[in-house]
Structures are given as C-alpha cells and as structure tokens.
Amino acid sequence: MEFIKTPKVENVRLIEQNTRNSVEGTLYLTASHLIFIDAASKHETWLVHTHIQYIDKPSIVQGGSALKLRCKTFQVLIFLISQERDCHDLYSSLLKLSKPETLEDLYAFSYNPRAENLKQQEGWDLFSLNNDFLQMGLPTRYWKISRINNEFGLCDTYPKLVCVPSLATPALMMGSAAFRSKRRLPVMSYLHKNDAVIVRCSQPMAGLNSRSIEDEAYVDLIRRSKTKSSDFMYIVDTRPMINAVANRAQGKGYENTDVYENIKYLFLGIDNIHVMRTSLNKLLEACEDTTCSMSTWLEAVNSSGWLRHVHNVLQVSRFIAQAVGVEGRSVLVHCSDGWDRTAQTCALSAIMLNTHYRTIDGFLALIQKEWLHFGHKFTHRCGHIDGDGRETSPVFTQFIDAVWQLMRIFPCDFQFNETLLFDLHDHVYSCQFGTFLGNCAKERQEYSLAARTYSLWGWMMKRTHTYINPLYKAAMQNTQDDNMLLPPTTPHFVRFWVKMYNRHNRGLLPRQNPMHSVANFKNKTDELKNKVLELKRQKRQLETQLGIVSDPAPVELVKAASTPQMHQQLIPSPLKDEERTTSQPDLIQLKDPQPTMMNHTPQSEPPKREPSPTKPTPPIQPSTDLAVVFTAGESPDELEHSMADLIVDEVNHGDLISDATHLAE
C-alpha cells in the first residue's frame, strides 16, 4: 500500500491508560491492521484500521513521541515511539489508512477468512425481507407485498420489496412519495397479531401551507387497513416539536391535523444526531478518567445526557409498543428523514411487542430489515470513509445500548447475550464484512457487495453457541407466550453500561461472570434429562422384551417422560447449538460445576452403568431370566433417583431464574 511508509517500528511502548504501566514491543503496520507484539509475552494486539476514530499526537512527551489512538470500540491505545520520524510516519499513514476515500478501499474487499470455515456466499440470503414478511403472516386481506420499488423507482433508499395497504394503487403511492422527504413514503414495518401496525416514513413536505391529497388519502387508507378499524391512529413524530417547526421553514415539517383526519399527532422529543454525537463523546471523555471522585463521575455522566437520551428512546418505543399492543391502534412513525430515530424506535417497539425478535435469528433479521433495508446510512453515520464529520452519529450504538437496557431488566426474555451485542457493534464499525457497508440497499447492490465481500451474518452464525443466554425462558420452560416487554417509565432503571464503554479497561469490569456457571449448570441438566430419557427407553424395551404388563408405575413414568420429549420438539433450533457445546471441550467445561450439583451427579452416574449390561441379556436363557427381572425391577428405583435429581435441578432452575431476575433488578 502506498500509504505505509514504515511497516515495522521497534522499541515501541504500549502504555496502559490508567495504571501508566507499559510494555515494550514491536509495532507492525499492514494494509488492514495495526499489530503490536509484546516482546516479553508475545501477546499480540490487533487493531483494524477502520476501528480507529481519532489519532492524536500529543506534543513532546518524555522518552519519545506519543501516539494516542481512540477506537470506535471504546478502546484507547497510547504508543510511545522513540524516534520522532517513525512516529510521524505512522501518524500520517494511519491518518490515511483509517479514513479511506472510497468504499472499495475498505477492508471488506480484501478480507479473506482463511482460517475459518466460511464461504463467501454464506449468510447473504439468510434474512431476506420476504421471509420476515411471511413470518408476520403477510400478505393479509389488508396488506400486500409490493414490487413497485424493484428498480428503486419509487424511493431509492427503500428496499425492493415494500409492504403497503392492499388497496393502495401505484398512483397513490407515487403521489405520497412525492410529498415525502427523500420520497420515503409510509410503508409497513411491523404487523402485530391484533392487526395493528407500525408504519414508518419520513417527514411530509408540508412547509407552511402545502398539502397532498394523495398522501392524505394514503395515510387514511393505512388507518382503515384493519379488521376493526379504529377511530383514529397515532402519528408519532420522534423529534422535539421545536425541530419539527423549524423544518417547516425549509418546506418540510409535519402533518397538519386539520387536513389529515382522524389522527392523533404527538411530538416525542428525541434529540437529533448531532446532540447524540456530542453526548456520547462527553460520556466517553468521562469514561477515560477512572480516578475521579464519585460526584465528579455522576456529574459528568449526567451532563453528557447519554442515559437521558437512552431512556427517552426507550420511552418513545414503549409508547409505540403500548399503542399497538395494548390499545390496538396503528402507529405511523417518522422523524426527519426516517432513518435514524425512526429506525431505533420501530426496531425497539418490535422487540418489545414480539418474542420472535428476542431470538438470535429474529433479532438479526430485525436489524437487516429496519436498519439495512430501510436505509440507515451506515457509511455516513459510522464514518466508514473519509467524509463530513457532521454526518457521523452513534445512532446504532445507542440502539444497542437500549437493547442492553431491556436485556438487563428482562434477563430471561432474550435468547442472546451481551456477546452478540458486542460482536455486532464492533463489526458494524470494523468494515471487515460487507454487511454494514453502504447507505442503503441500492448502494449495496451497486457495489455488488453480496458477490465481492463476506457477510457478517454468515460469520456470526458460526458462533451462535457463544451467544446463547442460558437463562432464556422459552428454551427452558417451553412456553410460547407472547408477552410484551414494557420497560418501567421511571428513569431509575437506565444504567451506565460499563461493560460496553469501558470494555477495554479490565480493572473496572465485574470479576466473575455467573453466566458461565449457569450455562454449565444448564448443560449438565440437559445431559441428565437425556440420560433419563435414554434410561426410560431402555426400560420400555426391556419390558416389552420380557412381556411385562406392568403396574401403575410405568404409566406414571410415561407421563413424566412426555414433558421432556415435548420439550425437545418445541425447543427452537439454536438449542441444538447449545447441546453441541456440551460435547465440545469448551473453556467453560474446564471449570468444575460440582458445587452447585453436589448431591446429584454422583447418583446419576450408576443408573447409566446399571442398565447397559442388562440390555444385551437375551430373554431366551431361562436361568438368567430371574436376574433380568431383578434388574428390570431395580431400574425404576434408579430412575426415580434420576428423576428426583432432575426435579431438584428444575427446582433449582426456577430459583436460578428468579434469582437472576432478582439480581438484575
């Protein structure tokens, strides 16, 4: 690469930010990564160039020149380089490398996962829009899937498929699109089981006085597209009122309630991308200083306003979810262009409303739909390439944060864990995969990313076993209830996410992760369950072989057995991944799970050994017959033991859940 002047610098010190401890090593610069190898421990630190957000070159420091790298993953690296010339070369190279000029210079176009078993095509077709529509039960009597945007003629930042009222004519849609900012007309984003929908769009070009008959008719059509048509629908403007009013002067603005009939208009006051950008920067500044006093810290967090913004986003989403789920009214959501705040709130509402979006597959599909297909401008917002700094904003980070807040309040309702959020967040910024490049579906098609780069989804699907939340209710109790998650309205519950923003500052993080133990525990229980099933099967086999028409006991057993069996049928596919982990020599497995299981494991061992010798015993030999009957008679006893263990386990599980809920609350 032409930008790399010095590919290797020796005698570099990597300084730990808080302790001021440092390690000496060698710094390598490759086309895609910055690599630091610790001379003593050979520990390697890899940094993708695109993760670098700012490079700072503080003036003279003792012992050489310093280079401070602040990363999009909230890591801060300080290098001390002995030669000023080297340092300057590095600085200018990195400046160029971290901000490529075109999309095609990004790492994704050269990335090749040699070591991993990942094919280029893998993952690209995983979450198609059509599938998501089908999942919601579309088309219905009132809603259809339209191909009108197949050539991006209706709106160039929308996906090819859009879901619109079945009575909407192309003319009506074209008319509506013409009246909306960036032609982003109202299209359906989520259909709830009670027929109410969330519809998203951009602001109307209402200005001070203009109107569009088509748009008015189209919006009213949306309201009526229900079995039980309601007397009014909500239009949620996620902006503060003052911003919306200011937009009117530019010929944009908001729907006039005089001309749009039967709507209830609400301004819900989420601040714009610039406010969010400043807010997170302030928060991160506060994060860097870990020696400050409690009140300085609280003050800094408060003045950054980040928690307030997250709370606000959650509250707006809660309002939408409640309107749809509880009141059964349709909601039309927009902000200015309908790709930042609208994406956040629509996606969060969907998570609150539908259990499907709390599974791994559902969640990723939701991101594919609400963020990628509907044109959240990832290239601009994440600053993938060199461009206007004012276009960048941590909108997606904020969304991830909000999801984490939900996970914290409802620890048993999500199939996935924090790790998924971290991986997702980091790879949105890493540009290692093509998935999050480009600003909209059309742009991604133009660069033919699906053919030239790898998909993050494919990569993530290979590691689903690390994403499983062991406390996930649906997998454990096989309940399929459609419970809504409505977070509390008070601001007390929104908490600073230390594991995200101080992720690279190990000293601050909790020292132990209970989830490993829980996962371990759960695997053990599953193993036991399977063992019991196997034993039962063997017993039944034995009984049929012997022709024992048995007493009430087996009936009881069958009854009991049916529960775990049902269990297995109902468990969604990812559990299989989890079961796989039991056989894999995982890091978790190294730990001894004994303490929690002390009473059960020793007892559960013998039954496995007991019946196996009896199995091959042929019933032909009369002499051993007695023995067989004896062992067969004994095995229920053993089974009962295992069952008791199992019950104890399950009881423990219940405790575990309540305990974890308690902990988290």
Place this chain on the structure above:
Amino acid sequence: MSKEECKYKDQQLLMYLLSAAELYQPNSLTGHHLILYSQDGENKEYWILHKNVDSVEKRYSQDRNALIFKCKNFKKYQLTIPSFEDANNICSSVEALSCLGKPSLQYPYFYRPTFKFEEDGFDLFHVEHEFTDLCKKSDQWRISSINLHFKACKSYPSQVIVPKLIDDRAIEKSAEFRQDGRFPILSYYHTNGRVVMRCGQPMTGTSNKRCKEDEKMINIILGPAHRGYILDTRTSQSATNARSKGGGFETEFNYPQWRKIHHGLQKHKVQQESLIRLVEACHDQSTNSEKWQSKLESSNWLSLVKETLSAACLVAQCVDKEGASVLVHGSHGVDCTLQVTALTQVLLDPLCRTMRGFLCLIDREWIKAGHPFASRCFHSALSNQKTQMEGPSFTVFLDCVFQLQQQFPLAFEFNSRFLCELSRHAYASQFGTFLCNSEMERRQHKVQTKTVSLWSYFLSEEVLPLHLNIIYESCNGVIWPSVAPHSLYLWDG
C-alpha cells in the same frame, strides 16, 4: 433495603388499598402489629409491625381520611378510613407504639417462633471458638476477661482477645486513655500473620497526653521489625479538631513504628442525611432522567459507598500486599471503624463470604463490638423527626457487600435478598438479635433468654435455602474489587 423495585410494587399495592378501601375492615390494632384484612373473600392480610412504622402522615379531607404509614423498609401504605375519630385514634396509637423506648416491651419479647430450629443463634458464635481457631495460627494472644462486668468498656463484650504479653492492669490504663474505654482489641488475624485491630480515639487532648501502657500495647502487636498503619476514618482536619474536645490521634513520635493514614469517612449523621435524600429521590414519581441523576448525585450515597469500599481496600492492601498490621479507629469506633474492619474481612477472608461466616462476622464485628443498633436504627429515612443518634452505618456496609456481590457473583454463598432481610431486621424485627446498643444492655434486658435469635431463623431448614446463592463456588483468597465510580451503581433490590 428496597428502593425502586419495592416502589413499583407499592404503587400497585397503594392503588389497591385505595380502590378497595371499602372492602377492608379498616384494621385491627394489636400490641405489636397493625393488621389489615380484606373481607372480599380473598383473605389477604397485611401485617405491619409497629416498630417498622417510621412515621404516619395524616391527610384529612372532607370525604375521606387517609393515613399514610411510612415504613423503615421504605415502603408506604395508605389507608382510607371513613371515620375521622377512628383515623385519629389509630394514628396516635401507632405513633406511640412505634417509638417504644423500652426493649422489654417490644415484640421480640412476645414473639414465639413458628419454625423449627436446631441451633440457638445466641450460642452460635463465641469468642472461645474464635480463640481456639486463632491458637492454631498464633500463640501471641489471649482472652481477657477484664470486661466481665463491663467496667473497662461499656460497649465491649465481656471477653475480648488481646495480645498475650499485655496484662489486665495495662489494659485498664489503656482503656482509660481511649474514648469510651474502647481499648485496642483484635479484629482479624490474616493468614500471613498480620492483624487488623480496632479501638476508639486516644484522648490526647490539646495537651498531648500520652499513655505508656497504650503505646506498649500497640507496639507489641508489631514485633520489633515490622511497621504498621493506623487508619483514622476522619480527615486529618477533623482529627485535629477532635483534640479540643479531649480526643485526638496518635502522634508519630510516641508510636514510632506506625504510620498514620487519614481516610475521611462521613459520620453517621451525614450518612443518615444522605440516605434521606436518596430515599426521597427514589420515591419521587415525577422525576425525569436528568433530575433523577442529579438527585442521585446530590444525595451523595454512592460516594459513601465508594469511600467505605476504598477504605476497606486500603486496609486489605496494607495487610495482604504490604504485610503490615493495621489499627483502625475513628472517634468512637462504633460506626465507620466497624464498617471498615468488617468489610476488610469480607475482602480478605473467604470464610466471611459463606453464610455462617458472614453471620459470625456480623455477630462479632457489629453486634458484640457495640454498634448501637437501637439508637442508630430508631428511625429510618422517612421519619419526620430530627435525627440525632440515627445513622445507616450498617446499611452502608450491606450496600458495600452488595457491590462486591455484583463484581464477584460467584464468590458469596448468600444472595442479595439476604442482605435486604438483614437490613430489614436491623430496623424492625421479631427477633432479639439487633435489640439494644451493647452486650451490656442486652445482658441487662435478658435478651438471650427472653427472645429468639435471628440467626436461629436464618439457619433453620426452612429459611436457609431462600438466601443461598445457588451459583456459589467457593473461591479461596482475596478478592480485589474495582472502586472506580464506573463500576458502582445504585442498589435497587
């Protein structure tokens, strides 16, 4: 210790009580409880211990008379009572009954346990047991019965562990020299042979009085070659100020082997004010996010927690990493001193992180050590009374343990619910454990024979499983928590 979560629950409850007021036979007052029961067939009953009532607020209007009972566990109950007279009567009775001063009239003396217990909690933890354990590690100590009749120190237990080489006469002298007679005694013996001691402040006064026996006693702990630290839980300013009232601190000149560290912790009064502000902030329904955060900040509660934790970490570091013994004292040595010494042991000693060990720790470092529970917990945060002796020292300690639990979820045998229960019982309880201010008072009121111990309850077969952390994995050794403000947050259990 219930803040937010309970708040939500209470909201529902409150609504329920309000809407179903007619269904409720107003209430019946017993000697120790306020009992509400519904007549709508649900047979729900609410029992509120009088002592748990912090204050009663009257809201009389034309059509209804509302009484709001504010409890020490931060719950609020609202009752609507049709008759004005009734309401007034109930109010005044509850107010009188909630502030009974005399221990022997209180509920623990009337309570008869409904659970089976194998062990009597009062007999569970003895200084002799502790001493036998200690003897296995070191022969430098002995049990002194100097305080058998509480002459040397009113707030100490009858038997304490002191250095072997110091005789009772010297101790007597040292006791005279220390605030309230709280002479230096052993608090914790670490595996590396270093110790944590605690005492009251020396009464040096402005004239720099000294006491040879006290100096000898403290120096002998160290042995010839070692150095030690004296952790004063006051700032150096307030320690100096204390001299004008006869108190003071050890001078380096008289205690040459010791280095002084001042780590300013707030007094119990300030802590109480902080708690009041915090609870107020938690109960405020109307706050938005910004206000809530600034209220949280101005309540200063998290600072208290952080400072207490870092003081304990400091002591733990001195003992474990630097191999130095530490003497901890503040002014009286019954609040901050105990917070620090108890917390240090939680950090250093894995045994203290087990259920039994933790109970033993509380028994030894709080109850026997003379933390004045009766005075400190007389009122809680929702009282209208001006605070005098009240202070949530114990609650702060429990909050610190909670923070440790968050950072080390596997290291504790008990869960956070257990900590809440402890806090609740410290304020109002059917058990005698937290009654009175010192062992002497408890002896006078015959607490041991006439009431039931909370420990018996906690260790009984029915109750024990409720408070166990089921993912406990005993971990040996010291735990080093993070005390950066980023890692601490509000305990909302």
